[in-house]
Amino acid sequence: MENRLLSIPNEEVIPGTSKLCNYHIIGDDAFPLQKDLMKPLPYKSDDRAKRIYNYRLSRARRVVENAFVDNEDFNHQVILGAWRTDQQLTGLQPTRNRNSACSAKSQRDALKEYFSSALGAVPWQNEMK
Numbered sequence: 001m002e003n004r005l006l007s008i009p010n011e012e013v014i015p016g017t018s019k020l021c022n023y024h025i026i027g028d029d030a031f032p033l034q035k036d037l038m039k040p041l042p043y044k045s046d047d048r049a050k051r052i053y054n055y056r057l058s059r060a061r062r063v064v065e066n067a068f069v070d071n072e073d074f075n076h077q078v079i080l081g082a083w084r085t086d087q088q089l090t091g092l093q094p095t096r097n098r099n100s101a102c103s104a105k106s107q108r109d110a111l112k113e114y115f116s117s118a119l120g121a122v123p124w125q126n127e128m129k
Contacts, residue, residue, distance in 0.1 A: 008036060016119040019110040026061045033104045038111065052121075053112040055128045 011022045027039045040054040071079045114120035 014110060014114050021107055026057055035104045035107055038108060049112050049116040052115050052125050056115045
């Protein structure tokens with residue numbers, strides 16, 4: 001991602017705002033927050049906007065994970081997904097950098113605000129527990 005080899009589109013304005021936002025990959029706490037890698041806020045909170053942000057990211061991550069799941073044949077044998085041999089993915093190395101840039105935190109905050117706004121909200125997020 002640092003070398004821009006994944007052909008991720010350029011940043012765009014968040015609808016209804018003047019804030020630019022990168023397209024990004026959704027990760028979990030194992031990854032560092034970056035402008036092109038969003039992850040949940042690091043702690044549970046009573047703050048509704050933070051809870052909605054984490055909930056929306058969690059739902060998006062589950063959709064992506066389901067798209068990459070391996071399959072089973074009729075004999076219940078696992079058929080490995082093609083993603084397991086993708087050359088761009090197999091060479092990825094973990095990073096030790098855990099310090100998030102201010103720009104990544106600002107982008108996360110902008111997404112948090114957008115998800116909680118009337119423009120960015122979806123009806124089912126209000127049923128979150």
